[in-house]
Amino acid sequence: MSILHTPFSLKSVTIRNRVGVSPMCMFNAQDGLASDWHLAHYGARAIGGAGLIIVEATAVEARGRITANDLGIWSDAHVEPLARINRFIKAQGTVPGMQIAHAGRKGSISTAQNGGQLAANEPGGWEIIGPSAVAFGGALGQVPREMTIEDIRAVQDAFFAAAKRALAAGVEWLEIHAAHGYLAHSFYSPLGNRRADNYGGVFENRIRFLMETVAGVRAVWPETLPLTVRISATDWADERGGWTLEDSVALAKRLKAAGIDLVDTSTGGGAPDAKIPVAPGYQVPFAERIRREAGIATAAVGLITDAAQAEEILREGRADIVLIGRESLRDPNWPQRAARELGADVKAFAPGQYARAW
Numbered sequence: 001m002s003i004l005h006t007p008f009s010l011k012s013v014t015i016r017n018r019v020g021v022s023p024m025c026m027f028n029a030q031d032g033l034a035s036d037w038h039l040a041h042y043g044a045r046a047i048g049g050a051g052l053i054i055v056e057a058t059a060v061e062a063r064g065r066i067t068a069n070d071l072g073i074w075s076d077a078h079v080e081p082l083a084r085i086n087r088f089i090k091a092q093g094t095v096p097g098m099q100i101a102h103a104g105r106k107g108s109i110s111t112a113q114n115g116g117q118l119a120a121n122e123p124g125g126w127e128i129i130g131p132s133a134v135a136f137g138g139a140l141g142q143v144p145r146e147m148t149i150e151d152i153r154a155v156q157d158a159f160f161a162a163a164k165r166a167l168a169a170g171v172e173w174l175e176i177h178a179a180h181g182y183l184a185h186s187f188y189s190p191l192g193n194r195r196a197d198n199y200g201g202v203f204e205n206r207i208r209f210l211m212e213t214v215a216g217v218r219a220v221w222p223e224t225l226p227l228t229v230r231i232s233a234t235d236w237a238d239e240r241g242g243w244t245l246e247d248s249v250a251l252a253k254r255l256k257a258a259g260i261d262l263v264d265t266s267t268g269g270g271a272p273d274a275k276i277p278v279a280p281g282y283q284v285p286f287a288e289r290i291r292r293e294a295g296i297a298t299a300a301v302g303l304i305t306d307a308a309q310a311e312e313i314l315r316e317g318r319a320d321i322v323l324i325g326r327e328s329l330r331d332p333n334w335p336q337r338a339a340r341e342l343g344a345d346v347k348a349f350a351p352g353q354y355a356r357a358w
């Protein structure tokens with residue numbers, strides 16, 4: 001019996017299998033508004049049998065976008081185009097999830113291929129903000145403005161408003177993006193944060209931005225629905241004092257106590273020159289350690305491309321669900337293919353319209 005194709009419940013939500021589509025920016029929105037592209041793209045992956053789709057990083061304010069073409073949820077006008085997608089996804093039996101995000105100092109990126117990071121006064125650019133006035137580095141050379149306490153409150157309020165709008169749009173599984181060097185990660189990682197106030201310095205202070213954001217979102221997000229956080233479990237820069245797996249275990253314990261239901265365990269993005277040992281399933285050990293040591297559900301992600309590989313991760317108790325990123329771009333029907341390969345009932349994950357194909 002394939003574990004991958006058995007249901008998984010978190011709070012009142014049950015996903016029909018343990019396959020989620022990982023959040024992936026499409027860079028295909030105007031003014032943050034979801035388009036027909038998003039309906040077709042996410043719709044195809046719901047038809048393809050995913051139990052969960054986590055819609056891409058959706059900016060809580062316009063300056064929290066990576067590029068000017070990111071999805072957003074900073075106004076009520078953003079709700080209905082997302083709701084349309086979520087209605088369709090749900091009608092296919094897939095749980096509609098969404099990631100709410102703020103890019104921080106990794107924003108204001110050109111939409112042109114290899115266009116780099118734009119200054120505030122260049123067309124398509126804006127003033128970027130971060131915990132400290134330190135550029136990310138590498139190709140991202142713009143220096144962010146150090147956030148004041150008022151800025152911090154304003155961004156947190158934007159997260160709370162985004163969570164309410166996500167609920168209004170029919171989202172049933174909400175993820176706070178705190179990975180990949182974006183705003184929340186740049187607060188908790190020592191590499192991005194030089195602050196001398198309550199939001200910088202020791203671990204307790206560096207995680208404060210995220211913990212306050214989580215508390216406020218938890219307060220407006222229904223108790224019955226899953227609330228998750230994606231973290232970068234390591235900066236892959238231990239030797240330079242970067243964020244470590246041990247830090248992540250400690251953070252995950254705090255997140256659990258704060259009412260977070262699952263840690264989506266990614267890594268990296270915090271340092272431009274980090275040496276990352278990319279290989280199949282290379283981030284799974286992080287999901288495993290956090291699950292075991294913090295006692296919280298985890299999602300494993302990163303070069304999980306093969307049905308047997310995914311099944312083994314779950315069978316060995318290394319994670320509760322797997323998220324498929326690029327492989328689901330190559331094959332939207334990955335969950336159906338995996339069902340066939342693992343001997344599960346493909347028809348349970350394929351729409352009636354396609355029954356004759358299986």
Ligand code: FNR
Pocket residue numbers: 022023024025026056057099177179180230266301302303304323324325326327
């Ligand atoms: C991503 N990734 C990503 N991660 C995230 O947390 N929010 C996002 O919006 C995006 N956007 C995005 C766009 C594209 C085109 C890619 C390829 C990736 C990272 C993604 O969710 C996943 O963690 C990685 O791609 C690793 O998983 P795979 O692709 O090896 O299965």
